[in-house]
Amino acid sequence: MATTVPDSALVQRAKEGDQQAFGDLVDRYKDPSLSLAVSILKDTALAQDVLQDAFMRVYHSIGGFREEAAFSSWLYRIVVNTSYNALKSARYLKKTETLQPGQVYGSTQPKPMKEEDQQKYVQLALDRLSADEALVLRLFYLHELQIPEIAHITRFGKPKIKVCLHRGRKNMMKKLEQLVGKEVKDLL
Template identity: 50%
Template sequence: MEDQDRQLIERIRAGDRGAFRQLVDRHKDVSLSLAFSILKDRDGAEEVLQEVFLRVFEKLGSFRFRSSFRTWLYRIVVNTSYNALKTRKKYLPLEDFCLHTPVGARPADGPQSLQEEEQKKYITEAMKRLKPDEALVLRLFYLCDMRIKEIKKITGFGTAKIKVDLHRGRTNLQHQLKMMLGDELKNLL
């Protein structure tokens, strides 16, 4: 993955604008998910993403590969999202969120895909009810498959806070799912 990012960055630096589109496509879904976990608003997260990729394009020439591109990018996403949140000073209603399906993704047919869609729907709804830091750390750890050390670089949080947010996030997510589903939880998961 990092080799592909490095090759794309080298092509971008050589003037290949199509390579930037490929780089954006590789990272936009997870970046959007991270921004949403902080902002709790899809439109706001999409606006942040536009700003993020504009910054990335402007600053890519100074990127030196001291960390992975993914770590550098997600740090920009997190910082830009928190800055946007500060300017708003409040969360938007939970009803403003619609489930995100990645561009080009097609739902599979049959009962298995319906069950997976239901699971996604409930988990997404439960994630919206978590504190922003907990949701962010859970997404980085599970969705992005990042280690605590990488999460620390991206968020600026200490190791202890990350571990506490992971623990509390899992506990709160489980609690939210139990409240939403009750006995259905056993059948769904």
Template identity: 35%
Template sequence: MSDPITDRELIEKIKKGDTASFTLLVNRHKNYALTIATRITLVREEAEEVAHDAFIKAYSSLHQFKQDAKFTTWFYRIVVNMAISRVRKKKLSTIDIDQSNYAGADNSSQEKFDARDRSQLIQDAMRQLSEDDRMLISLYYLEELDMEELSEISGFDKNNLKVKLFRARKRLGQILQKSRELESVIH
């Protein structure tokens, strides 16, 4: 049995007009692109649009892709940039009241957060971070990219990236601490 076709081989076929190869490339990377976009936009429908638009941009820009780089790094950078742009454009719109941290909180007593409550608390805290902070934390901790890949995708040099990641973690920790303090006051 032969080895599976590589991204580079697919790209060469796409450049020669093979649209079926582009379908294979999309199918290979669509889940990860959607995951990255969702972590940045925080809205599944928006993330789907970002991922779709990123594939279109990648297709039209394949002639700019340098074969000495990994396709995934190049492509995920497109996804990240498009997701951040989408979020920045949306900041001009109003905030949905249902997304506020403690909308509808009642006085019922809860002894401890279960895993679902902690997950929601973290999601709420992530929404309060800047797009860059959210991207760095998501890609490093949730997607488990190494510093090299994260540097290539984010465009930050490694030393600057370490500082930015440290500060993003610190801001997330402060938001979570405030949320815990508020929760203890409510209950």
């Protein structure tokens, strides 16, 4: 049975120049980090580019990581900052596909919803939320972080996080209803 090396040990080895340890950290956190970047940028290809930039920043600044917070929180903060900076940059601007109210993405016939379809519709709904709402929902529900941890990562105040959670849940339901209509019950 393989044991998982703690983040702190990998960070220490990466600080000492161990590229394999840094690679292990990247492998461990690339998927959740990509999810955060996509929630802000709304485009997987752009999020992958931004994630590369974020991991390069982490690589160059890991020596200054003081371990006052969890490595994941520090990393997610860099991913969030890099994503918001990219969002502001003209080279990352892109028009997104729009759906008419009640139009189901990629389907006109009601069918029993498969798990991969459920995931697709949840992702589409998240992509249609504001960047702040999508980010906070992902951190809270998908990464299972508490409000203080979200505040540390996003630098949002706790009241803003609570508002984003409340509005995000309401807006998520509206977006899901627009995407799948009455089948929204199958998603929940």
